Amino acid sequence: MSNPFDYTGKVVFVSGGTSGINLEIAHAFARNGAKVSVISRSQEKVNAAVNELKSHGGEAIGFSTDVRDYAKTQETLKQTHEQLGLIDVLVSGAAGNFAAPAMGMSANGFKSVIDIDVMGTFHVLHSAFEYLRKPGACMINISAPQAYNPMEFQMHVCAAKAGVDMITRVAAMEWGAMGIRVNSISPGPIDDTEGMKRLASTKELRQLVIDSVPLGRYGTKQDIADACLWMASPMASYVTGIVLPVDGGWGLGGTSVSNAGMKKMLGF
Numbered sequence: 389m390s391n392p393f394d395y396t397g398k399v400v401f402v403s404g405g406t407s408g409i410n411l412e413i414a415h416a417f418a419r420n421g422a423k424v425s426v427i428s429r430s431q432e433k434v435n436a437a438v439n440e441l442k443s444h445g446g447e448a449i450g451f452s453t454d455v456r457d458y459a460k461t462q463e464t465l466k467q468t469h470e471q472l473g474l475i476d477v478l479v480s481g482a483a484g485n486f487a488a489p490a491m492g493m494s495a496n497g498f499k500s501v502i503d504i505d506v507m508g509t510f511h512v513l514h515s516a517f518e519y520l521r522k523p524g525a526c527m528i529n530i531s532a533p534q535a536y537n538p539m540e541f542q543m544h545v546c547a548a549k550a551g552v553d554m555i556t557r558v559a560a561m562e563w564g565a566m567g568i569r570v571n572s573i574s575p576g577p578i579d580d581t582e583g584m585k586r587l588a589s590t591k592e593l594r595q596l597v598i599d600s601v602p603l604g605r606y607g608t609k610q611d612i613a614d615a616c617l618w619m620a621s622p623m624a625s626y627v628t629g630i631v632l633p634v635d636g637g638w639g640l641g642g643t644s645v646s647n648a649g650m651k652k653m654l655g656f
C-alpha cells in the first residue's frame with residue numbers, strides 16, 4: 389500500500405503560516421514532499437518562514453498579506469496557483485486573540501478579531517475556490533475550544549471561532565458534490581505559542597490549564613500538524629464537515645475550570 393501521508397507534488401496554502409501552530413503545519417506538509425505557500429502580515433516573518441520551509445528541499449513561497457484585505461488575499465491565491473499549480477490543501481489559520489472582558493475592549497477590538505478570523509477565513513475560501521483541485525481538495529480551518537465552550541475574556545474569540553466552524557459546515561455541504569472536503573481542527577492549549585502566551589502568561593495560570601486537561605499536559609505544535617496530515621490524507625476521505633478537537637480532552641469541561649481560575653488570578 390502506498391504511503392497515505394506522501395504529499396509529493398501536492399500544493400498546500402496556509403494563511404497565518406509564518407509562526408506557531410500554522411508554521412508547524414506548513415513544515416509537516418513540506419517535510420512530506422508538498423510545495424507550500426504561506427501568508428501573513430509581517431514581511432520579515434514571511435521571509436524567515438519561506439527560508440525555513442525551503443530547507444526541506446521543496447518549493448516554498450510566501451506573501452505579506454492581511455487576510456482582512458480581500459483583494460490582496462485574492463492576489464496571493466492567484467500567485468500561488470500560477471507559481472505552484474492547483475491547490476490540494478487549503479489551511480485557514482490566521483487569527484487574533486487577546487484576553488479582555490467585553491467591557492474592557494472597544495467595538496474595534498471586538499471587530500478586529502471577527503475580521504481576521506471570520507472575514508479572513510471567508511476571504512481565503514472565496515479567493516481559493518477557483519484554484520482548488522476538484523475533486524480531491526481539502527480545506528482545514530483552525531478553530532479553538534472557544535467555539536463551543538464559552539470562556540470569559542474571550543467573547544470576541546468565542547464568536548469568531550463559532551463563526552469559523554459554521555463556515556466549515558456550510559462549505560462542506562456546498563462543496564461535497566465537487567469532491568472537496570472541509571473540516572475544522574480545534575487545538576487545545578498548545579505549548580510554545582503566541583496564543584497561550586497571551587492566555588496563560590504566568591506559571592500559575594499555565595499550571596491551572598494543565599490541571600484542567602484530562603491528559604495532563606499542554607499539546608505540542610506537532611500534535612496539530614499530525615492531525616492535519618491525517619485530515620488531508622486519503623485516510624480521512626469520508627470525513628467532511630466536522631470539528632475535530634485535538635485538545636487532550638480539554639474541551640470536555642476543563643475549559644470552565646481554568647476559566648474560573650483565570651478570572652480569579654487576572655483580577656477581573
Ligand code: COA
Nearest residue numbers: 483484485486487488492493494495496497500501582583
Ligand atoms: N485588550 C483590549 N483591547 C485590545 C487589546 C487588549 N489586550 N489588544 C488590542 N486591543 C484593541 C485595540 O485597542 C484596538 O482597538 P481601538 O482602536 O478601539 O483602540 C483594536 O483592538 C485593534 O488593535 P490594533 O493593534 O490596532 O489591531 P491590529 O489589527 O494591529 O491587531 C490584534 C489585531 C489586536 C488581534 C493583535 O493582537 C494581533 O495582531 N494579533 C495576531 C497574533 C495573535 O493574536 N496570535 C494569537 C493566536 S490567535
Ligand code: NAP
Nearest residue numbers: 404407408409428429430454455482483532578581582583
Ligand atoms: P500565532 O503564532 O500568532 O499565529 C497566528 C498567525 O496568523 C501568525 O503567523 C500571524 O502572523 C498571522 N496573522 C495574524 N493576523 C493576521 C492577519 N490579519 N492577516 C494575515 N495573517 C495574520 O499563534 P498560534 O497560537 O500559533 O495560533 C495559530 C492558530 O491556532 C490560530 O488560528 C489560533 O486561533 C489557533 N489556536 C491556537 C491555540 C494555542 O494554544 N496557541 C489553541 C487553539 C487554537 P503576522 O503577525 O505576520 O500577521
